[in-house]
Amino acid sequence: MNLTHSEKHSEAAVYRAVIAAGEPFMTEVKAGQTLRLLDLEGNQAVDTLFYSASNPRERYDVQRTLRRQNRVYLSAGSVLYSNLGNPMLTITADTCGRHDTLGGACAQESNTVRYALDTRYMHSCRDNFLRASLHDGRLSKRDISANINFFMNVPVTPEGGLTFEDGISAAGKYVELKAHMDIIVLISNCPQLNNPCNAYNPTPAQVLVWD
């Protein structure tokens, strides 16, 4: 694992917030600012999407990002590219070492397929994405694309299997991203209760921003 620590001190942050367990969250970071996502209690999936604040149709593009780094996982040094081919953010520090960008976000509808038909009325990430997007007004369902799952470990085997491993994150692990453009950050602090990855226990996450 490629672990990279940050020199930044939390006291110097210009913005900080705690996302309660299971809640949606939206904020902006400006070009040049650094965003830290902190796993407060460990193994919490922080489902995240990034959009250009000046043109919200420009957004994080998982396939271009993976292709250009020739690697299936994200960690320090990964550049996150947009659907227009522009670099949006770079991961500058990472004490977890691996983040999933293939597994997507849970939804009422996908829960019925993955777990059982009667999970339909449970809370989900895509409901969170929609709630935050529709309140804000700049994003809608059509803008919800494949997201990053910070702190999640979803290994791909050489035979093409997709496995869900126990988390490699822990309380206090973090990832930092430096923005190359003004960015809308859309987060669902995953409320999933059917998946052993988080020990069936969604917990809060912290967001910090530095100039």
Next chain:
Amino acid sequence: MTASLALGPTLYEETVPGGGHTSFVLKRGQQLRITDIEGGANVSLLLLNAMEKSERLNLPDSLKCQHTAKLTAGHCLYSDMGRVLAAITKDTCGWHDSFGGVLNADEVKEKYGAGRYQELRNGYFRNGVDNLLVEMGKWDLGLADLLMCLNLFSKVTVDSDGCFHFQPDNSRAGDHIELYAPMDTLVVLTALQHPMDPNPAYAPKPVQLTWQQVRSDGITLLCRTSRPENGRGFHNTERLYI
């Protein structure tokens, strides 16, 4: 793997030349066969609900719910609404790629050089982003709808370090995949080289499209029963038509 059930007669056939793009509604109960005519083809594919186009192919859901990073016969292609846009009922190729996506104009120029219409006419260098956007625009769709696409006939493996490896010769002349539509599905595709194909020459290959009417829903049995998840996916899909 092959589901054995008699198909009706072929409804229609068409060849998409290398570099070409097309879109159409594959109606509920129809099956589309896509054939690699020469070998080494790649088809970048998007699927949407033809009746409600905000419902679209969701590759993360498709991979996650079937615990696979490769797609082949027996797998379903899921929408973001937990429904099956298409089921892969037959596949002679064995592996279709979800990682590679499509190149845009700048990336094509960087890889292959300039290939202008002025000199090359309809052989000019096309790119997947523009080809898919053009087709989507015909259905009043746009950039927001350009999601992760599936690259048919291409194989990209991941080693223990997480690095990608494009596997040449995954598809040979005559290899084909069959997609059965349990709902009215808008198909958008373009026949262009896979972005990780190491061939430095722009040389996209043609594919043949064959529409077939399926006489019995039994053709889906393989996909419906391959995993318990897919039984629930078909249940969700059939709920559309109650």
